[in-house]
Amino acid sequence: MSKLIGNKVGEEVCEVLGLPSYNIASVDIFLHAGEIGRIEIIRYLDSTEKRSLLKVLDKYEITKVKDGS
Secondary structure, three states: OOOOOHHHHHHHHHHHHOOOHHHHHEEEEEOOOOOOOOEEEOOOOOHHHHHHHHHHHHHOOOOOOOOOO
């Protein structure tokens, strides 16, 4: 039996999903009884995506949440 090494499994998951693993911060696999399995991938934005993200965020007004007290 081989040991399960997180970075190796993460790289293989990225490969299956067609994602480049070089900019992945984390890969979390959730398998809970009675629920659908899911994979959560957190990755870093690269410089080419920054402009596109800013264009989307520019459509919205981000405001401070009012203090509820």
